[in-house]
Amino acid sequence: DLRQSWDEIKQRVHSLSEREKQLGLGEKGITTYFSDNCTFDDAELLNRFMKSKNMEAYITRVFKTVKGSVTHYEIRSASVELNDGSEKTHEFEGAQITFTKGDYSPLLASVNRYLSLAKEHCANDTERQMLECYIQSFQNGSLDDHIEGSKHWVHDQGPAIET
Numbered sequence: 001d002l003r004q005s006w007d008e009i010k011q012r013v014h015s016l017s018e019r020e021k022q023l024g025l026g027e028k029g030i031t032t033y034f035s036d037n038c039t040f041d042d043a044e045l046l047n048r049f050m051k052s053k054n055m056e057a058y059i060t061r062v063f064k065t066v067k068g069s070v071t072h073y074e075i076r077s078a079s080v081e082l083n084d085g086s087e088k089t090h091e092f093e094g095a096q097i098t099f100t101k102g103d104y105s106p107l108l109a110s111v112n113r114y115l116s117l118a119k120e121h122c123a124n125d126t127e128r129q130m131l132e133c134y135i136q137s138f139q140n141g142s143l144d145d146h147i148e149g150s151k152h153w154v155h156d157q158g159p160a161i162e163t
Helices: 002-013 040-052 105-119 125-140 143-155
Strands: 060-067 070-078 089-092 095-103
Touching: 040 060, 040 070, 040 089, 040 095, 105 125, 125 143
Parallel strands: 070 095
Antiparallel strands: 060 070, 089 095
């Protein structure tokens, strides 16, 4: 029921703690891209790792766990597709880093279902190609497909409805 849901979140909705009043990382604010225990040092380490792999961290979230003296980062990629069991843990600067797929899988499956329906109502081929790229990106977590979709979006000049 709505009242029960409100009772569960109202404290945080009205919170005015210094950290919750702004977007940021660690003590500087809140973010949904990194777990609460991540710091700027964690973000810099992960940035170096991603650069070493010629990767970008877009459409991902990071969750940090510490067990004993071992820090592990799980980089979750947003996609409908789930892990197939072949994920590999990388050692980097004393940390363990694992990529996983399937973050927001049920939500993205629903988004893809509606984007597929929207393709039937595109005003032009540019809009259709954009939606196809976004559907593919949401399906497999591909940043390249997302970038391709954005390229089509930029070229969709003066649409009656912003897609």
